[in-house]
Amino acid sequence: MTEDPAAKIAARLDEIWRRSRPTVLERMTVLRSACEALALNLADADARTHGREAAHKLSGTLGVFGLPQGTQLASSIEDLLLASDLLTREDLASLRNQIAELDAVIATRLDD
Amino acid sequence: MSRRVLIIDDEEDIREVAALSLETVAGWDVLVAGSGAAGIAKARENHPDAILLDVMMPGMDGPTTFRELRSLPETADIPVILLTAKVQAADQKRFSDLGVVKVMFKPFDPLVLAQEIAATLGWQEI
Numbered sequence: 249m250t251e252d253p254a255a256k257i258a259a260r261l262d263e264i265w266r267r268s269r270p271t272v273l274e275r276m277t278v279l280r281s282a283c284e285a286l287a288l289n290l291a292d293a294d295a296r297t298h299g300r301e302a303a304h305k306l307s308g309t310l311g312v313f314g315l316p317q318g319t320q321l322a323s324s325i326e327d328l329l330l331a332s333d334l335l336t337r338e339d340l341a342s343l344r345n346q347i348a349e350l351d352a353v354i355a356t357r358l359d360d
Numbered sequence: 361m362s363r364r365v366l367i368i369d370d371e372e373d374i375r376e377v378a379a380l381s382l383e384t385v386a387g388w389d390v391l392v393a394g395s396g397a398a399g400i401a402k403a404r405e406n407h408p409d410a411i412l413l414d415v416m417m418p419g420m421d422g423p424t425t426f427r428e429l430r431s432l433p434e435t436a437d438i439p440v441i442l443l444t445a446k447v448q449a450a451d452q453k454r455f456s457d458l459g460v461v462k463v464m465f466k467p468f469d470p471l472v473l474a475q476e477i478a479a480t481l482g483w484q485e486i
Binding site: 253254256257260261264265267268271301304305307308309310311312316319323326330 | 446
């Protein structure tokens with residue numbers, strides 16, 4: 249009997265997601281560290297670059313694993329860190345909120 | 361007709377999901393590489409029918425890898441599709457000036473990735 253491609257892909261995606269979770273969580277740690285560094289110095293270019301790169305990778309990955317909201321949030325975080333202007337305290341508060349939301353979205357799949 | 365596609369991406373999970381998609385949905389042969397340099401070596405050795413190339417990679421990034429592929433006689437004619445999570449307006453122009461066939465976006469739907477590639481390249485077997 250030929251296995252349905254959609255079912256086969258869904259089963260393998262679950263396996264790949266379980267293996268990818270440590271990397272996803274590591275990227276969230278990078279994002280939180282970047283946010284903490286920016287709280288100390290809003291002009292910290294390295295923190296901004298590291299945070300932007302982590303957000304970019306999360307944006308590209310989460311939706312593949314059934315977390316489209318995670319992709320949207322990560323993309324929004326990337327946009328915020330990509331902006332050419334110096335970050336403001338309001339930006340930083342928004343960054344914190346979005347990271348917390350992203351944490352919550354990812355947590356919905358951590359028990360899978 | 362069986363096709364052979366090379367996926368170049370530093371993200372192991374993306375390589376794996378894309379390969380799963382192309383093999384399962386389209387039945388294509390898939391080669392994978394985790395860096396631009398490794399991808400160029402595989403392209404020279406295997407001459408795939410198309411290359412799916414990530415933009416943001418450490419070391420040799422996607423555009424640099426693409427230019428190197430274009431400069432080599434063995435790989436210059438292989439169609440390349442860039443894969444990225446985000447493109448800024450300036451990058452969109454830069455990529456189209458490079459001569460890539462298309463820029464596709466992550467996250468992709470594993471069930472339709474093969475159809476999108478086939479449609480882009482005019483492959484009609486799916």
